[in-house]
Amino acid sequence: MSAAREESRVPGREPLTAPVEDYLKAIYAIGRGSGAAATNEIAQRLALAPASVSGMVRRLADQGLLAYERYHGVKLTESGRRAALRTLRRHRVIEAYLAEALGYPWDRVHEEAERLEHAASDELVDRMAATIGEPEVDPHGAPIPTKDGSVDETEYTSLADLAVGASGVVVRVADEDPEMLRYLGELSILPGKRITVRSRAPYDGPITLGSGRQEISIGPALASHVLVAPLADRAGKRG
Amino acid sequence: MSAAREESRVPGREPLTAPVEDYLKAIYAIGRGSGAAATNEIAQRLALAPASVSGMVRRLADQGLLAYERYHGVKLTESGRRAALRTLRRHRVIEAYLAEALGYPWDRVHEEAERLEHAASDELVDRMAATIGEPEVDPHGAPIPTKDGSVDETEYTSLADLAVGASGVVVRVADEDPEMLRYLGELSILPGKRITVRSRAPYDGPITLGSGRQEISIGPALASHVLVAPLADRAGKRG
DNA sequence: GAAATAAGTTAGTATGCCCTAACTTTTACC
DNA sequence: GGTAAAAGTTAGGGCATACTAACTTATTTC
Ligand SMILES: [Mn+2]
Ligand SMILES: [Mn+2]
Ligand SMILES: [Mn+2]
Ligand SMILES: [Mn+2]
Numbered sequence A, B: 001m002s003a004a005r006e007e008s009r010v011p012g013r014e015p016l017t018a019p020v021e022d023y024l025k026a027i028y029a030i031g032r033g034s035g036a037a038a039t040n041e042i043a044q045r046l047a048l049a050p051a052s053v054s055g056m057v058r059r060l061a062d063q064g065l066l067a068y069e070r071y072h073g074v075k076l077t078e079s080g081r082r083a084a085l086r087t088l089r090r091h092r093v094i095e096a097y098l099a100e101a102l103g104y105p106w107d108r109v110h111e112e113a114e115r116l117e118h119a120a121s122d123e124l125v126d127r128m129a130a131t132i133g134e135p136e137v138d139p140h141g142a143p144i145p146t147k148d149g150s151v152d153e154t155e156y157t158s159l160a161d162l163a164v165g166a167s168g169v170v171v172r173v174a175d176e177d178p179e180m181l182r183y184l185g186e187l188s189i190l191p192g193k194r195i196t197v198r199s200r201a202p203y204d205g206p207i208t209l210g211s212g213r214q215e216i217s218i219g220p221a222l223a224s225h226v227l228v229a230p231l232a233d234r235a236g237k238r239g
Numbered sequence C: 001g002a003a004a005t006a007a008g009t010t011a012g013t014a015t016g017c018c019c020t021a022a023c024t025t026t027t028a029c030c
Numbered sequence D: 001g002g003t004a005a006a007a008g009t010t011a012g013g014g015c016a017t018a019c020t021a022a023c024t025t026a027t028t029t030c
Helices: A018-030 A039-046 A050-062 A078-102 A109-116 A122-131 A178-186 B018-030 B039-046 B050-062 B078-102 B109-116 B122-131 B178-186
Strands: A066-068 A074-076 A167-173 A194-200 A207-211 A214-218 A226-231 B066-068 B074-076 B167-173 B194-200 B207-211 B214-218 B226-231
Touching: A018 A039, A018 A050, A018 A074, A018 A078, A039 A050, A050 A066, A050 A074, A074 A078, A078 A109, A078 A122, A078 B122, A122 B078, B018 B039, B018 B050, B018 B074, B018 B078, B039 B050, B050 B066, B050 B074, B074 B078, B078 B109, B078 B122, B167 B178
Parallel strands: none
Antiparallel strands: A066 A074, A167 A194, A167 A226, A194 A207, A207 A214, B066 B074, B167 B194, B167 B226, B194 B207, B207 B214
16 A cells, blocks of 8 residues: 555666666667657568567566557657657767777678677776767767767768769668678778769669778668768869 | 478587576586585576576576476586686686776776676687787686687685795685775785785684785685685695 | 475466567558 | 548457466475
């Protein structure tokens, strides 16, 4: 009868499980900028059956991490967003630390971080960040959320969308596919690299790029995974 | 009907879960030197109900990790022992790395390692070990198993068992209780320290130690958690 | 060696997270 | 705006891991 005897249901006090953290990250990534995330999209990202997502999403909504409207997708609550960003910070600090302090190649940090992000304490993550000089981006150029939960949400243009003749600086590449990362490395399409779109063949044809003094040609599927900060240069943006 | 269609039951190929790894470590620790581990003792170490241990132990035996005789405890099989030592290596390398490379205080490495040991890949652990110069012991003096699964199993004397007048070098202290570790640190009872037993009061009374040029007095409960390598010195071992 | 105690097991239940199959709701299209 | 396709949910399981309560086996004690 006394309230003190009841299950103490302070939401957000108990540590989240690894699956829960991965759901929140996925939902954050899909709905970045407050959009809603669809069940099927979550399922695809996490390689789960849609039915599994329906179940989990309901539990997360009960815990106050999501706003869920049946048949209409989910959105992170403020509490869910904070949790997502905490995991994202862990993930990216760990990636940066592995690359910087332990010589991990950039194509293998993601997989390792995907597990460690659920096991590392805040203190460890903070020590890692301090040791490598508080980096602002991970090895793939993704911004690292701060401890207080803010993050740069600038939306960049993909190389696939950059106009012919335009130039940009590579700011970020997709981090999940090791083979793709190795290939980008070979082409030295790396964060910081300046690139100009020379031509684009029709019907999803190859995109020819000027990078340094070489000319390289990539498909649009690859180009779409490279984000650039456009530069206003001689060629302008007409295309 | 074809054997190839059957569930492929190659034992020891699928990665072990965190609980399983912790069971194996506990069983190894209890039965070090091939003794058997009792259900209640496993339960106590892992802070679980004995009934839970009965259940888990059966599954582990089915997987070939344990030899289990109902009502008579368990022993690690060769495969179980290998798995236990792999986890132990991870745990101890991680502890050493946290202390050495990230400035973690020795009283907090254990808890962090207890989680990371299940998430770190072999490659990460090997890189950590290489980075800090392939240490042979963790920060509490426990020997680090090698990659091929061998480990120094020397049994040391506890300070509680050292004869009055005898001296020894501290080789290892219990690693689980942070408060105890902080206290030992204050007393500078650390691995490498040379200590002489000056006197021992009866009825579990205090043990007086000479350490450096100071004299300190500790209870037998604490002394039992400090392992020493006895020195044959002037005082000898009579006591 | 029988009774008392300690140790260990089984039965039954819970929770988290996943699955497939069958159903319902939404949406897209003519 | 009715129907087909797509998207999403529910129903019904499975497995791993834990718990408590009740029972069984082993050990200790007199
Ligand atoms: Mn990543
Ligand atoms: Mn993850
Ligand atoms: Mn430890
Ligand atoms: Mn552990």
